[in-house]
Amino acid sequence: MDNSLIINLAEKYGTPLYITDLDIVEKNYRKIESSFKKYFNKLKIFYAMKANYNPFILKLLKSLGSGIDAASPYEFILAEKIGFNGKDISFAPPNASKEELNVASIYGVDTLILDSLDMLENSKGLRFKNYGVRINPSIEAGFSEKVMTGKAYSKFGVDISSFNKLIEKSKEIGIEINGLHAHIGSGILDEKPYSILIDKMTKIFDNLSKKDFIDIGGGFGYNYMTGEHIDTDKIASVINDKFPYDKELRIEPGRYLVVNASILISRVNGVKEIDGRKKYVQIDAGMNSLIRPALYNAFHRIKLLNENGDIEEKYDVVGPICESDDYIALDVRLKRPKVGDYIAILDVGAYGISMASNYNLRPIPAEVILKKNNVVGIRERDSLENIVGKYKGLDNL
Known part of the structure; x- marks a missing residue:
């Protein structure tokens, strides 16, 4: 999959987004x-x-x-x-x-x-x-x-x-x-x-x-x-x-x-630097979207889809979940990401979306399924109504 196809799908279906080939x-x-x-x-x-x-x-x-x-x-x-x-x-x-x-x-x-x-x-x-x-x-x-x-x-x-x-x-x-x-x-x-x-x-x-x-x-x-x-x-x-x-x-x-059949696309929400020594890339995919790094200390390659220059710097890529272990990758070298850029997390087809959750009431990501680079199916993103609608009897209280 080339970057333009990935970015087009991210813009159409939103992020976080699984793409499966x-x-x-x-x-x-x-x-x-x-x-x-x-x-x-x-x-x-x-x-x-x-x-x-x-x-x-x-x-x-x-x-x-x-x-x-x-x-x-x-x-x-x-x-x-x-x-x-x-x-x-x-x-x-x-x-x-x-x-x-x-x-x-x-x-x-x-x-x-x-x-x-x-x-x-x-x-x-x-x-x-x-x-x-x-x-x-x-x-x-x-x-x-x-x-x-x-x-x-x-x-x-x-x-x-x-x-x-x-x-x-x-x-x-x-x-x-x-x-x-x-x-x-x-x-x-x-x-x-x-x-x-x-x-x-x-x-x-x-x-x-x-x-x-x-x-x-x-x-x-x-x-x-x-x-x-x-x-x-x-x-x-x-x-x-x-x-x-x-x-x-x-x-x-x-x-x-x-x-290797799936990637997870996430959008950069912020770039944070602490005391000139530690840098974080804050993205909208967290441990609720992909728990393997937090659960197993698992490694996933990260690809910045919008490269902004030639200078690489070291970052921790972290999610929006209220947990210290909410990270996707540690000490990865990226070319100066900025707000609105897209990041691809590679090799997430196994134990990725199948282990995703609604922790922090975050929706499980949408998923796009490709064959011959054409969209043949989608899994819709969770809505708040889907998640909390399973509770019945609130009017009885």
Whole structure:
């Protein structure tokens, strides 16, 4: 996207504004599919839609042959509204009530991933075609400790020492486990953790009486500093080296497919200098629009769309939210921004708008969806009426 197109969209739809390019999503999908299909004839891609539930993205991925990895009933319900069938959906909640599992069964969800003995008990009497067990392999991998879901004692999965107990319990209640699942972390930038993971999974897989699939999860990383994806050819290769089965391999890319497909456009409200030493660029997008920097200390590249000279200076880029941690970027070099300029925050397609909130009663940003540089859809900006209209009964006070 060139600057003129971005600025035109910002002026038409206002800021903060997410802009999502479906062509980039398609390119990313075809790349990871190509990497794994070199080695695996039985491959199924399940998009981890928690990364970005944009219905336009879901519809595109359905057309490309993807399935859906759902973490909540609301996700698989939306997926089915878009047109995904039950066989295309893997439901892998970190925990789930009997009622939620019953909804999944009613909706015809094909695969249930069990996270605990209690979830196994809660699924008694329900029927799914496939039952997988999420194991905790005690592997530390990911860009932040907060996203290392496969480390020892995390809340996710069944520890390996308890695996056989779950298998025995499943036989007692008449549920046949036919697959294994793991997800070790997010933003992984090398193939070594996957090599360790598949080693552990194949040893456990051999203990199943019925062996249909191994799901290695996702976590395929993206370098936010360079704008480069992890080499998925290398991941596919190390998995293949240790996968001695003619069985289905499942993968669950989320961030990988959407991360660089979206940018967030924000307008400069002010430029503040303190004691000639500290400079702030105050913009209208804050932690309510993009929480990753505040939540994970995550880095995002920043681009000033209206450059005002050749001299670069160092700034903290901060939002309008009443919190000290409300920042988008720290110590970035920009060419003298001024009020009214536009700033592009790059690589926000994953866990950007999907984690946005109405904190400080700020609206969740609008979103424009592009294909071939043409607007094909929009998500309207929240209004105050939308936000507070959910409260009922004020006249009763």
